[in-house]
Amino acid sequence: MTNGPLKPPNYTDPTPRPVPAFGKRADRTYLNAVETFAPFAALVVVAHIAGKASAMTAFWATCFFWLRLTHAVVYLLGIPYVRTIVFTLGFVSVAGIFWEVIK
Numbered sequence: 299m300t301n302g303p304l305k306p307p308n309y310t311d312p313t314p315r316p317v318p319a320f321g322k323r324a325d326r327t328y329l330n331a332v333e334t335f336a337p338f339a340a341l342v343v344v345a346h347i348a349g350k351a352s353a354m355t356a357f358w359a360t361c362f363f364w365l366r367l368t369h370a371v372v373y374l375l376g377i378p379y380v381r382t383i384v385f386t387l388g389f390v391s392v393a394g395i396f397w398e399v400i401k
Contacts, residue, residue: 320374331366332381335387338362341395348399355398362391 317325338359345355365388372381 314336319376323374327370330373330385331370334366334392338392338395341399342394345395345399350399352398355395356393358391358398361394362388365391 342355342359346352365384369381369384369388372384
């Protein structure tokens with residue numbers, strides 16, 4: 299929307315157009331989700347391969363999913379303190395899966 303309709307000059311002029319604050323938050327939300335997914339996915343795979351998958355690991359994985367979804371919504375809306383709390387709880391979920399794997 300910031301560049302308008304696609305026109306031939308847009309192909310030759312790669313000058314970045316200004317992005318609204320919502321667009322910047324959406325980009326950071328996406329990057330944050332990608333960065334936090336890798337440790338989560340690795341731990342879930344390790345828990346499964348090690349035979350440590352249980353109701354508790356399923357609980358932590360479910361918590362992680364819902365907390366990350368909440369984090370994305372809160373991040374997009376630009377709510378500062380709630381975003382930090384929800385992010386921290388998502389980290390606790392990953393730590394919970396890690397704890398189940400090592401115990």
